[in-house]
Amino acid sequence: EVQLVESGGGLVRPGRSLRLSCSVSGFTFDDYAMHWVRQAPGKGLEWVSGLSWNGGGIAYADSVKGRFTISRDNAKNSLYLQMNSLRPEDTAFYYCVKDMRLTCAYDSEFDYWGQGTLVTVSS
């Protein structure tokens, strides 16, 4: 059974940092690209970032570029999102998402989603 479990969310002050983790099981982690997608409460889905099976092919949404860093550790079956200089508009549920393909690219499609971790940025 495929499982993606996010952790690391919580309440943080504006301007501070937070690191999200996603532990996966049930599939060969280094055979697939991975992504982070977020959803502000009551709003739609927003793709945040993605990377290919080998940690390359990294892409970011403009809204987080320069502040967030995506990474993965294939030996630990884990995906990460380092979030710096957090803003109130970053408040959202953050989902760890598995791609159906090897690379983060034009043919990416998302077949498994974690349950999400809530990040609240507020003073």
Added chain:
Amino acid sequence: QSVLTQPPSVSAAPGQKVTISCSGSSSNIGNNDVSWYQQFPGTAPKLLIHDKNKRPSGIPDRFSASKSGTSATLGITGLQTGDEADYYCGTWDNSLGVWVFGGGTKVTVL
């Protein structure tokens, strides 16, 4: 403002058909496949359609998708109360170099 445009809501009676449009451009829908996602309140999204018009195991054939030019459409036939959810289209945008979602469409069964 989403790169992909979806109607905020659609509705129909049980047993009827609804269609959800997803409008984009040549840099996204016009040149890449569109996938569709279903989300019930308080839960994570779920893949509904991928690879043009393929359904993951467990998704009934009442759900289908098509594409024409720079627009895509999700169709739901034999509408059931259990289909009430939010539906999102998504694809890669070649110009932006990022994945993009539509704003989402809420389906209501009257």
